[in-house]
Amino acid sequence: MTKTLPWADKNLGQHFLRSQNVIDSITNDFKEEAQAIIEVGPGPGILTEFLAKHELPFFVIEKDKRFPEYLEQFIPSEAITLSDALEIHLEDFFEQKEINNKDIWLVSNLPYNVSVPLLISFIKAPQIKYMTLMFQREVADKVISFMNPKKNKSMGSLLVLSQTYFDVSVLCQAPPGAFQPPPKVDSTVVSFKRRENPVIALSEFKQFESFLRKLFQFKRKQLGSVLKSHYSPEKLADAFEKSGVLRTDRAESFSLEIIQNLYKELR
Numbered sequence: 001m002t003k004t005l006p007w008a009d010k011n012l013g014q015h016f017l018r019s020q021n022v023i024d025s026i027t028n029d030f031k032e033e034a035q036a037i038i039e040v041g042p043g044p045g046i047l048t049e050f051l052a053k054h055e056l057p058f059f060v061i062e063k064d065k066r067f068p069e070y071l072e073q074f075i076p077s078e079a080i081t082l083s084d085a086l087e088i089h090l091e092d093f094f095e096q097k098e099i100n101n102k103d104i105w106l107v108s109n110l111p112y113n114v115s116v117p118l119l120i121s122f123i124k125a126p127q128i129k130y131m132t133l134m135f136q137r138e139v140a141d142k143v144i145s146f147m148n149p150k151k152n153k154s155m156g157s158l159l160v161l162s163q164t165y166f167d168v169s170v171l172c173q174a175p176p177g178a179f180q181p182p183p184k185v186d187s188t189v190v191s192f193k194r195r196e197n198p199v200i201a202l203s204e205f206k207q208f209e210s211f212l213r214k215l216f217q218f219k220r221k222q223l224g225s226v227l228k229s230h231y232s233p234e235k236l237a238d239a240f241e242k243s244g245v246l247r248t249d250r251a252e253s254f255s256l257e258i259i260q261n262l263y264k265e266l267r
């Protein structure tokens with residue numbers, strides 16, 4: 001960086017990366033198959049500087065008006081969209097930028113307060129084939145923790161949605177000292193690769209998400225009582241039998257496969 005870092009705006013979740021190891025882990029996660037790159041929340045351009053070295057169409061979306069003057073050291077002003085990423089419809093955005101037919105790698109050191117809704121919007125955009133995302137560790141645990149498919153009790157919507165549509169793996173951990181200013185929490189970098197043939201088609205995302213909302217609303221309650229107001233007793237009995245679950249089971253302990261099967265039986 002040639003310019004000194006600006007002061008960090010806490011309301012925008014600003015913690016700038018300073019660990020070269022973490023910067024390298026993220027930027028080295030580049031896949032040769034990627035045909036375009038998007039960075040969300042580039043800040044003053046700590047990752048941008050490295051990402052811009054690939055000779056691919058590259059666009060960034062940043063909310064803070066102070067940053068274009070920093071980012072323009074590395075990318076042309078036309079590549080910078082000054083906006084709230086949550087308000088952007090990604091598929092329209094890709095079309096405007098003429099990358100809607102490309103396989104996109106999306107990179108983001110995510111602002112913690114908006115990481116979950118942003119992740120959902122990334123999952124829904126089919127052009128995004130690869131992602132390298134930094135999360136607060138607790139959020140990363142909800143995406144990836146799946147140590148024992150039989151005993152796991154942390155099953156939830158975020159894990160199901162992420163892993164139905166992507167293969168996910170942890171790239172590295174980032175302690176508070178990896179950032180300036182240091183956050184109060186640990187962070188985790190997660191790598192995502194879109195599944196070519198997901199068990200539930202992306203076109204059913206909305207319906208699947210709404211099923212998961214019902215399923216996990218009371219995830220410690222027995223399945224039979226959680227779902228009884230949404231489906232007829234016959235339909236439920238049939239779906240439970242075909243998916244190999246009991247009405248006394250609790251959704252928090254299901255495997256990904258059981259949840260996908262249950263959805264398919266009940267849709």
Ligand SMILES: C[S@@+](CC[C@H](N)C(=O)[O-])C[C@H]1O[C@@H](n2cnc3c(N)ncnc32)[C@H](O)[C@@H]1O
Nearest residue numbers: 012015016017041042043063064084085109111
């Ligand atoms: C954790 S900082 C990361 C900065 C830089 N990429 C880095 O790794 O050091 C998060 C960045 O996201 C930006 N940001 C916060 N909310 C945003 C939103 N809704 N849309 C776009 N950018 C946002 C912040 O201004 C900040 O630049």
